[in-house]
Amino acid sequence: MKTTVDLAVNGTLMRGLELSANMALVEAEFVREAFTESSYRLWSIDDRHPAMLRVSTGGVAIAVEVWAVPASKVAVLLLLEPPGLCIGKVRLADGEEVLGVIGEPILCEGKREITAWGGWRAYIADLAGQKQAIAAEAV
Template sequence: MRGLRAHARLTGAGAVFLGEVQTAPVFRLWSIEDRFPGMMRAEAGGASIAAELYAIPHAGFAAVLESEPDGLCVGRVALADGTSPLGVLAEPRLVQGREEITAHGGWRAYLRAKGIHPL
């Protein structure tokens, strides 16, 4: 995400920021040790989550995924506008026992609420 510690991986892979988006209200969000978020599609209790949309060349997308922490994977992210681009989602094992932060509505809002400086 723009301005956060892993953003350089995106720009280094040729990613172009397209805009801020909201997911469809079908996701839940967890903090993974306050280092990065993990988002999963929910069977129940989902919410709309603030996110960012990027255009990334295929080779760059592969490079970004290879550098992601273990437990993150590629999946379709349903957006509020009805589109479903590829994105990074969490595997169930990654979020087990982690702090659920869905009520904050997004990673940046969670970091602000906790007074965490993300860089």
């Protein structure tokens, strides 16, 4: 019997990011980088974390990481997530369906849509570059 579940994460739980220590806390193991199928959109929640939603039109493939999480610790991991994030089913580009971190639609209302970046890492890298450029101009 399988004792882990594959979980797709698209934000601060990814390796090296703000909440990645939570993956170690629940003894999750990194499996691979992947993309969702082209039916998701992404929002920045106050530039602290993303929220991904599945949509019927206008979606793109979003960069994710797939982790093997002990089944007994999925709820622990979810309880450590920011409010408004939950676990749902996510379809990957290769057709596999796994559990994944998704956002409640209300969480995204009035927030900046960042779908065009294709993932949280790309968005925060661009944001960091913009901040550096502003700082350089101020000198």
